[in-house]
Amino acid sequence: SYVWPSKYDHLEDLLAMHSGYLRFGFSDLVVPCGFGSGLPGVQNAAEWVRSVFHDIATFDASTGVGGLDASLQFELDRPENVGSAFNNTFAAMYDFITPQSSVSDLLALSLVAALAACDGPKVPLRAGRVDATEAGPAGVPKPEDDLESTRKAFLRAGFNDEDMITMVACGHSLGNVHSVNFPELVSGEATEENVAPFDSSPTNFDNTVVTEYLDDSTSNPLIVGANDTMKSDKRVFGADGNATMSALADPANFQAKCADIFERMLDTVPSTVTLSDPIEIVDVKPYIDPLHLQEDGSVLLQGRVRVRNNPEQKINGDDLEVSLSYRDLSGASISEPVVANRARARGGQSFGFWDNTFTWFEFSQSLNATASIRDFDIHLKTSSSGALLVLDNEGTGGYAVTSDLLYQQPESCLINNGAAMALSVTAALRKDLVDANSPPVLHLAHRVARPGVMLPRLQLETIAFELIPGVEKSGYQYFRANATVEASGWSTTFDIEAGAGTGGKVHRLELLKTNALSDTCGSIS
Numbered sequence: 001s002y003v004w005p006s007k008y009d010h011l012e013d014l015l016a017m018h019s020g021y022l023r024f025g026f027s028d029l030v031v032p033c034g035f036g037s038g039l040p041g042v043q044n045a046a047e048w049v050r051s052v053f054h055d056i057a058t059f060d061a062s063t064g065v066g067g068l069d070a071s072l073q074f075e076l077d078r079p080e081n082v083g084s085a086f087n088n089t090f091a092a093m094y095d096f097i098t099p100q101s102s103v104s105d106l107l108a109l110s111l112v113a114a115l116a117a118c119d120g121p122k123v124p125l126r127a128g129r130v131d132a133t134e135a136g137p138a139g140v141p142k143p144e145d146d147l148e149s150t151r152k153a154f155l156r157a158g159f160n161d162e163d164m165i166t167m168v169a170c171g172h173s174l175g176n177v178h179s180v181n182f183p184e185l186v187s188g189e190a191t192e193e194n195v196a197p198f199d200s201s202p203t204n205f206d207n208t209v210v211t212e213y214l215d216d217s218t219s220n221p222l223i224v225g226a227n228d229t230m231k232s233d234k235r236v237f238g239a240d241g242n243a244t245m246s247a248l249a250d251p252a253n254f255q256a257k258c259a260d261i262f263e264r265m266l267d268t269v270p271s272t273v274t275l276s277d278p279i280e281i282v283d284v285k286p287y288i289d290p291l292h293l294q295e296d297g298s299v300l301l302q303g304r305v306r307v308r309n310n311p312e313q314k315i316n317g318d319d320l321e322v323s324l325s326y327r328d329l330s331g332a333s334i335s336e337p338v339v340a341n342r343a344r345a346r347g348g349q350s351f352g353f354w355d356n357t358f359t360w361f362e363f364s365q366s367l368n369a370t371a372s373i374r375d376f377d378i379h380l381k382t383s384s385s386g387a388l389l390v391l392d393n394e395g396t397g398g399y400a401v402t403s404d405l406l407y408q409q410p411e412s413c414l415i416n417n418g419a420a421m422a423l424s425v426t427a428a429l430r431k432d433l434v435d436a437n438s439p440p441v442l443h444l445a446h447r448v449a450r451p452g453v454m455l456p457r458l459q460l461e462t463i464a465f466e467l468i469p470g471v472e473k474s475g476y477q478y479f480r481a482n483a484t485v486e487a488s489g490w491s492t493t494f495d496i497e498a499g500a501g502t503g504g505k506v507h508r509l510e511l512l513k514t515n516a517l518s519d520t521c522g523s524i525s
């Protein structure tokens, strides 16, 4: 069961919500499943599925090298990786790479989201993939390869004949052959718009690609195209005398077999990688802004609670009152709860895949900085029945709030100097934790551009904070760290950490966003 916070919260956010009050902008790129990316002939969902295949296809099961590791980024000049699909896929990820979401985890997420958007099966998403830093071996099967070498390529990657047939049939349920990439396969002029689908429902994840093959009504260019050498689907689909394809003609079996083979594709990772358990969509998830000291010396506790509307558990956001009961730093329970009000913007609702809907509740309250807050429980009260559900973060003693270390966002800023930017981050640390030998540190994820590669490399820089002398408020001392950030750093992230090296408790405020900063630093008063 889910315990907050999790290092996969960011991935869960990207997967969970694609529209409404809050959405994170990744999954909505495949909603709806069809065209509409703004680029002619481009179906994002199909491109994402194809990208995952081209990344895993070169896995070597005997050595454990390759698999879903985003090495595809460095392999785009190879003839086996023709087309703009792969760069389009990577471009969609640009804003979402963080130290907690590798490109290869985002690739895995993209397949899960694409299938969800196209009415396909729900495929478990595990996380923890590590990105390759250079190209791997070649070997993605090409349409002109003969059956034997195609078989061998799949076998090397750990997939037998039945897996091969299933994987190709499942993949080619979506999308098109593009005349600009394969003019010999698509009749008519080679233009961006001129594409030929694999089946009559390229924007719906269903088994028409199978049934149309079996009843000879198919217009799949890799089966009936003008060029015999290029008829790879024909050779692959018939490789076992149609035994696998006949079984896939049953729609339920098709969905189940595809779910299984896609899961195995996503779990095809270098042997050095350990994957997490599947990421589940969380029922109740708090989002707490880091605390900060206000001018009057109080701290501001601010955030949101996301509640998944769950008919089985009778949780209905429209019939709910949400509050936080909390304990102060001495451990004493505070009788007056923090009330979280139903968010008003866009009806206070977000929408996700698999019919998920979420209702949002917001809170904002000033607290005495000395008593402050140690942790809280979430109370969900059903208005109509009065039934109360108290969540204590799965028996971990509540949802812990960091109050020893504060991120002073109002006194932090990102100033545009032309080519580079100046980042100035202000933090506050409780005075009794200040250790002159171990100041807090800033871990900044630089986005370093790489020639010929779409996505930047994240390079972590650790910068020590400096004490701002003579300023003290409510028992805290202030610190500042300055860094130069490349122009692309307007949308990167940083962490603030204190306590490492002191022998005491380590506090870390994670994934703070540069694009949330204003261009003037408020003065510390």
Ligand code: HEM
Pocket (backbone or CB within 6 Å): 043, 046, 047, 049, 050, 053, 082, 083, 085, 141, 142, 143, 144, 150, 167, 168, 170, 171, 172, 174, 175, 176, 177, 178, 179, 181, 182, 232, 236
């Ligand atoms: C023998 C193996 C395979 C061959 C030779 C092959 C070949 C092709 C070709 C020639 C295209 C057209 C690309 C373009 O014009 O842009 C294509 C598209 C596609 N392939 Fe495959 N493929 C194979 C296996 C797979 C597998 C295993 C998957 C996924 C599980 C997959 C998913 C896709 C998808 C989704 C598209 C449509 C892309 C779009 O609409 O932009 N393919 N494939």
